[in-house]
Amino acid sequence: MIDSFIVHPTVRQRLREGPLRSVVDRIAQALHAHGYSAVTIRTYLRNSAHFGQWLTHHNLPLAAVTNATVDQYLSHCGRLPSGRLPKAVRGLRQLVTLLREYGLVPEQQPTTTLTECDRWLLRYEHYLRSVQGAAASTRETYLRIARRLLTYCFPTAQVDWAAVTAQQVATFVHHEVAPRVGFGRREPAVAVRAALRFVVFSGDRAPGLEGAVPMPRQWLHAALPPQLTRAEVEHVLRSTQGTTPAAIRNHAILLLLARLGVRAREVAQLRLDDIQWHSSQLVIRPGKAHQERCLPLSQEVGDALVSYLTMTRPASASRSVFLRLKPPFRPFVRSCGIGRLVRRALERARVLPRTHMGAHLFRHTAASLMVQQGATFKEVADVLGHRSLQTTGLYAKLDLANLTAVALPWTGGAQ
Numbered sequence: 001m002i003d004s005f006i007v008h009p010t011v012r013q014r015l016r017e018g019p020l021r022s023v024v025d026r027i028a029q030a031l032h033a034h035g036y037s038a039v040t041i042r043t044y045l046r047n048s049a050h051f052g053q054w055l056t057h058h059n060l061p062l063a064a065v066t067n068a069t070v071d072q073y074l075s076h077c078g079r080l081p082s083g084r085l086p087k088a089v090r091g092l093r094q095l096v097t098l099l100r101e102y103g104l105v106p107e108q109q110p111t112t113t114l115t116e117c118d119r120w121l122l123r124y125e126h127y128l129r130s131v132q133g134a135a136a137s138t139r140e141t142y143l144r145i146a147r148r149l150l151t152y153c154f155p156t157a158q159v160d161w162a163a164v165t166a167q168q169v170a171t172f173v174h175h176e177v178a179p180r181v182g183f184g185r186r187e188p189a190v191a192v193r194a195a196l197r198f199v200v201f202s203g204d205r206a207p208g209l210e211g212a213v214p215m216p217r218q219w220l221h222a223a224l225p226p227q228l229t230r231a232e233v234e235h236v237l238r239s240t241q242g243t244t245p246a247a248i249r250n251h252a253i254l255l256l257l258a259r260l261g262v263r264a265r266e267v268a269q270l271r272l273d274d275i276q277w278h279s280s281q282l283v284i285r286p287g288k289a290h291q292e293r294c295l296p297l298s299q300e301v302g303d304a305l306v307s308y309l310t311m312t313r314p315a316s317a318s319r320s321v322f323l324r325l326k327p328p329f330r331p332f333v334r335s336c337g338i339g340r341l342v343r344r345a346l347e348r349a350r351v352l353p354r355t356h357m358g359a360h361l362f363r364h365t366a367a368s369l370m371v372q373q374g375a376t377f378k379e380v381a382d383v384l385g386h387r388s389l390q391t392t393g394l395y396a397k398l399d400l401a402n403l404t405a406v407a408l409p410w411t412g413g414a415q
Helices: 009-017 024-033 038-057 067-077 092-101 116-131 136-153 166-177 182-201 230-239 245-260 264-268 299-312 336-348 360-372 377-384 389-398 400-406
Strands: 281-284 293-296
Touching: 009 038, 024 038, 024 092, 038 067, 038 092, 067 092, 116 136, 116 182, 136 166, 136 182, 166 182, 230 245, 230 336, 230 360, 245 264, 245 299, 245 336, 245 360, 264 336, 293 377, 336 360, 360 377
Parallel strands: none
Antiparallel strands: 281 293
């Protein structure tokens, strides 16, 4: 297999006689199956030969390779003046991963021991998932803030909730809230209150400390949700059209966000089985609202998905619809990848809203356009997946035509 990529006989000999000789063909085949180009495979194989020579020089068998061994080799190769690793070490991490899959290199066991704070966070994560049934995004947010709370209250990593004072809790929340604006100001307080309720649930402290959490004042529906105009949405969609793999994939993603109002996480988690071609529906699996919903698959969105799936999507065993464009073609793990894609599209189209640049901007816009076109709040809530109509009521303020009809005349004169 390596003969298809390595032409130089000396490099071939190094690979055939080095410590990787028994698996070098399997490595080349695996890289090819993952979609790596011939140039990249050739580079990785050459670097594997160099790594094998280094192992032989230090009398190290493959079975003795650990993460520390890899770090030692990287230190030996040095870095470029820019601080980046040289080309000679590219693919080393992928090589070690493949060797572990083949059983030639032992699995790396974690060398760090869990602190008391780490163990507490593991119990809290299990509580959020199994007892509270919190969505993945909620668990991620709560655990991130809980970790900072533990660091603030227990600098020595020794958890002692009985020693935590109400002033400590209030001060921590004030520090977390200070740099935030808008609806995000309530997030730290809600997360800290949830963590303290788990403390009470675990029996580590009597009830009452959660009452010390200051809740920032947030007037309900005080601000308009950030949105784009219809013309801006169409301009962004036109700017993402193209024939490159990135353009075809990104256009399909933006159409899902703009036409159906789905969340970024829902796009990232969309699977091939969720596209019901025969009934022209898109199944959105339970997520934040813990309920499944079916959305109509329009001709425009369907055509974009067909173009992506038939022309651009890399060959992969993954059932996720959208994959990254670089080998080994993994799916989007988190919604932040979709958010970065949206921000780049807005910047390229020179559509720069003042307050919000994320994927949720299209969700707000889709809901606002539905309300302005006469859709009922129940219909909008069903599309967006809201459990409460009160959440959907935020968009009532954007139906300017109907609001003008019921507005009372101002008696204070011209302003």
